[in-house]
Amino acid sequence: AQTVTQSQPEMSVQEAETVTLSCTYDTSESDYYLFWYKQPPSRQMILVIRQEAYKQQNATENRFSVNFQKAAKSFSLKISDSQLGDAAMYFCAYRVQKLVFGQGTRLTINP
Amino acid sequence: DAEITQSPRHKITETGRQVTLACHQTWNHNNMFWYRQDLGHGLRLIHYSYGVHDTNKGEVSDGYSVSRSNTEDLPLTLESAASSQTSVYFCASSESSASTDTQYFGPGTRLTVL
Numbered sequence: 001a002q003t004v005t006q007s008q009p010e011m012s013v014q015e016a017e018t019v020t021l022s023c024t025y026d027t028s029e030s031d032y033y034l035f036w037y038k039q040p041p042s043r044q045m046i047l048v049i050r051q052e053a054y055k056q057q058n059a060t061e062n063r064f065s066v067n068f069q070k071a072a073k074s075f076s077l078k079i080s081d082s083q084l085g086d087a088a089m090y091f092c093a094y095r096v097q098k099l100v101f102g103q104g105t106r107l108t109i110n111p
Numbered sequence: 112d113a114e115i116t117q118s119p120r121h122k123i124t125e126t127g128r129q130v131t132l133a134c135h136q137t138w139n140h141n142n143m144f145w146y147r148q149d150l151g152h153g154l155r156l157i158h159y160s161y162g163v164h165d166t167n168k169g170e171v172s173d174g175y176s177v178s179r180s181n182t183e184d185l186p187l188t189l190e191s192a193a194s195s196q197t198s199v200y201f202c203a204s205s206e207s208s209a210s211t212d213t214q215y216f217g218p219g220t221r222l223t224v225l
Contacts, residue, residue: 004153035213045154045201045216091153098169099144099203099214101153 002027004094006102013082014110020067021077021105023092032096034068034075039089039104048090051075084109113138117202117217125225130189132220134202142205143185144214145169145177147198154201160185192224 004025013019025034036048051059051068058066063083067076079086087109092102115136124130134143141162146154156169158177166177174196176188189196199221203214 037216043199043219045203045219047213047215050213098156098159099154101155103153 002029002094002096002100004092004100004102006090006092006105008105009103010106010108012108012110013079015082015084017082018078018080019082019107021079021090021092021107023075023077023102025073025075025092025094025100027073027094027096029096032094034066035093035095035099036064036066036075036077037091037093037101038086039091040085040087045091049077079107082109084111115202115204115215115217117200117220119220120218121221121223123223123225124192126192126194128192130192130222132187132189132200132202132222134185134187134217135183136202136204136215136217137183138204138206138215139182140204140206140215141182142207142212142214143179144203144205145175145185145187146201146203147171147196148201148219149198157187157200158185189222192222194224196222197224198222 032053034051038046038048049061063080065078089104091104118133144159145157155171160179202217205212205214
């Protein structure tokens with residue numbers, strides 16, 4: 001069975017600094033997709049970034065980037081220049097046919 | 112703008128009652144999904160549909176049912192609500208079933224079963 005593990009239940013960072021959230025997954029598939037979703041206090045799940053496993057180049061979206069290590073089955077999210085609005089739960093997810101989520105990391109931004 | 116909505120946003124019910132949670136999307140997406148979110152479990156798939164009249168069981172389908180009579184709606188029914196079904200429920204949709212396709216989520220429904 002595919003599993004997704006986020007080993008950091010909580011993280012905190014000073015405003016304007018950089019933080020990295022970790023995610024590992026277990027799969028026997030070679031072609032799949034990985035996502036990071038953000039869930040602010042409003043509970044809305046918002047797509048932050050996605051990565052296709054067949055692409056070696058790491059995905060980036062403005063201040064958000066990933067470090068995708070396929071051999072290690074690792075998919076970390078880096079947030080640069082952290083802003084107060086980045087405070088949220090962040091979920092890593094893996095998809096072949098169905099979307100499988102990690103348990104989430106709660107990110108706090110300290111002003 | 113296209114969107115996905117859920118109603119009600121909050122619901123309190125009693126054990127044994129039938130409850131239906133609504134999900135409506137205006138993306139014209141073929142695929143719709145229901146998840147529940149509990150502390151320590153992330154989101155878990157309950158049921159999903161790849162088109163009108165198509166429904167499939169997910170990881171935690173016991174005690175839940177869905178029906179898909181049109182493209183826009185996928186209501187989730189709890190036939191006889193149990194306290195273990197107290198949770199936050201999310202509906203999502205995507206254009207196709209391809210792994211490339213991003214799922215877009217509704218705002219969630221918080222259900223409490225007393």
